Amino acid sequence: MTEITDTAGRTPDCPKDLKEVLDPGRYADGTVLDLAGPLADGEILLDEVIPARAPWSAVVKSGQVLTIVDVGGNQSGDFLLYNAQDTAERYSVPDTIAGGGNVYVRTGTVLRSSLGNSLATVIANETDRQDTIGGACGKESNTLRYGHHTTSEHGCRENFLAEAAKYGMGARDIVSNLNWFMNVPIEADGTLGIVDGISGPGKRVALRAEMDILVLISNCPQLNNPCNDFNPTPLRMIITERA
Amino acid sequence: MATVADQHETDTVGNARADARAQGGKAAAAMAYRPASSTPYPPPGVDADTLTWAETVAGGNYAHKVLARGTRVRLEDVTGEACAHVLAYNALEPWERLNVADTVKISWQAYLGTGHPLLSGDGRVLATIVSDDSGRHDALCGTSSARANQARYGDSAPQGPSPSGRELLTLAAAKHGLAPRDLPPSISFFKGVRVEPDGGLTWTGSAGPGKAVELLAELPLILLIANVPHPVDPRPAYTSGLLRVHAWRSRPTAPGDAWWDAAPEARRAYLNAADYCAARGL
Numbered sequence: 061m062t063e064i065t066d067t068a069g070r071t072p073d074c075p076k077d078l079k080e081v082l083d084p085g086r087y088a089d090g091t092v093l094d095l096a097g098p099l100a101d102g103e104i105l106l107d108e109v110i111p112a113r114a115p116w117s118a119v120v121k122s123g124q125v126l127t128i129v130d131v132g133g134n135q136s137g138d139f140l141l142y143n144a145q146d147t148a149e150r151y152s153v154p155d156t157i158a159g160g161g162n163v164y165v166r167t168g169t170v171l172r173s174s175l176g177n178s179l180a181t182v183i184a185n186e187t188d189r190q191d192t193i194g195g196a197c198g199k200e201s202n203t204l205r206y207g208h209h210t211t212s213e214h215g216c217r218e219n220f221l222a223e224a225a226k227y228g229m230g231a232r233d234i235v236s237n238l239n240w241f242m243n244v245p246i247e248a249d250g251t252l253g254i255v256d257g258i259s260g261p262g263k264r265v266a267l268r269a270e271m272d273i274l275v276l277i278s279n280c281p282q283l284n285n286p287c288n289d290f291n292p293t294p295l296r297m298i299i300t301e302r303a
Numbered sequence: 304m305a306t307v308a309d310q311h312e313t314d315t316v317g318n319a320r321a322d323a324r325a326q327g328g329k330a331a332a333a334m335a336y337r338p339a340s341s342t343p344y345p346p347p348g349v350d351a352d353t354l355t356w357a358e359t360v361a362g363g364n365y366a367h368k369v370l371a372r373g374t375r376v377r378l379e380d381v382t383g384e385a386c387a388h389v390l391a392y393n394a395l396e397p398w399e400r401l402n403v404a405d406t407v408k409i410s411w412q413a414y415l416g417t418g419h420p421l422l423s424g425d426g427r428v429l430a431t432i433v434s435d436d437s438g439r440h441d442a443l444c445g446t447s448s449a450r451a452n453q454a455r456y457g458d459s460a461p462q463g464p465s466p467s468g469r470e471l472l473t474l475a476a477a478k479h480g481l482a483p484r485d486l487p488p489s490i491s492f493f494k495g496v497r498v499e500p501d502g503g504l505t506w507t508g509s510a511g512p513g514k515a516v517e518l519l520a521e522l523p524l525i526l527l528i529a530n531v532p533h534p535v536d537p538r539p540a541y542t543s544g545l546l547r548v549h550a551w552r553s554r555p556t557a558p559g560d561a562w563w564d565a566a567p568e569a570r571r572a573y574l575n576a577a578d579y580c581a582a583r584g585l
């Protein structure tokens with residue numbers, strides 16, 4: 061039996077059987093899965109593949125770099141950050157937008173907190189831009205967006221609530237988020253929406269923590285819009301630290 | 304030199320009591336009017352006896368109220384220099400609150416205007432913007448932080464000359480048992496921002512004095528308002544004018560109303576709110 065590795069010969073951890081999680085036959089026809097690797101040098105402290113549809117969380121210490129790999133391409137990773145020492149301070153979409161003077165997230169964007177402080181900085185990004193306007197999908201909001209027939213579908217809000225509960229957090233702590241590898245253009249008259257993605261298999265984004273941060277991610281299970289190419293696939297999370 | 308103390312005779316409890324009581328009945332440019340029907344500025348066409356809230360909010364100050372479902376709230380930018388930063392919560396389950404991302408995404412529209420439903424994260428409409436003659440609003444930049452106001456104006460404290468929106472909303476929230484973790488991104492009225500093709504922000508500022516926005520409460524609401532400069536207001540001086548607030552009894556959006564059927568997403572948001580209220584016996 062051959063071990064599954066990336067091109068550097070590394071085998072990421074995975075809460076499920078990695079071979080199954082990375083079996084293209086489990087996904088839509090033509091799915092390409094590319095594990096890529098870290099976008100920053102240094103010792104790898106954590107390396108894990110999040111199966112499609114699942115939540116995930118970790119603490120990234122100040123100065124460490126988190127690389128997120130879009131393994132299957134155009135897979136939305138709904139993302140929240142908190143000050144790990146005091147989660148009442150958390151990611152703020154408007155402080156990030158007003159602070160950076162731009163609604164799109166790119167290399168150099170500082171991800172700001174509800175107190176206006178720097179939580180993390182995007183230090184590398186392999187797609188044109190990332191989204192922080194589109195929020196998260198959820199069981200309730202799906203009924204508005206697509207109809208009440210979606211009532212039994214799982215959403216990112218549910219992933220966030222389940223993962224936040226591990227840290228004693230609840231509905232009060234789930235705020236508007238980032239969406240790695242999701243494409244939400246805003247047109248001149250203010251019309252906006254989720255459209256076909258501009259990422260691809262193995263594309264990455266990397267952030268440097270500016271304080272100790274708790275990150276929550278929902279590997280988006282949405283099947284009613286193009287945020288996952290209608291084909292939820294795994295994400296790879298790698299934390300590195302420079303020697 | 305004359306001091307404020309010279310105007311008061313407070314050397315005994317009896318004199319202090321008389322002095323305190325002599326202050327009642329005075330008027331100020333910014334104040335609450337009680338009963339609401341006594342407002343000097345009744346909104347046109349509104350029966351004063353139906354008013355439930357009448358208040359003028361100073362620049363750099365805040366206001367808050369618990370409102371029944373079906374209440375109509377009018378915010379007026381008296382001088383053209385107000386900016387009303389607003390948060391709304393389901394008063395019965397306040398962990399249900401304004402979700403700005405859902406409000407813009409589900410309506411397919413980043414700019415707030417007449418007919419825009421203000422959505423919670425629970426798939427319900429909290430309030431509808433039912434009237435707007437300003438058109439200069441913002442759902443992207445939130446309100447100001449202590450850090451930003453200290454950098455821009457040298458001070459951010461509620462007791463200082465340039466309070467931040469977040470610090471004022473923290474106080475307003477606390478008066479309803481809500482903590483800083485209960486302050487999600489807010490929206491603001493009367494100062495506009497537009498998004499350029501590259502994602503950059505362009506300030507469009509004020510539409511001038513006397514402009515008004517009206518909100519209709521579709522659930523019982525806790526409404527918090529901070530009246531402070533918009534976070535990307537480019538003017539170096541802390542510029543914040545009077546905001547007038549009136550609310551009166553009306554009725555929530557119902558089938559047959561224009562907003563109910565304006566969009567399929569909104570219709571389902573109204574349906575979900577009506578379903579919630581029916582189940583709770585509201």
Ligand SMILES: [Zn+2]
Nearest residue numbers: 197216280282
């Ligand atoms: Zn999602």
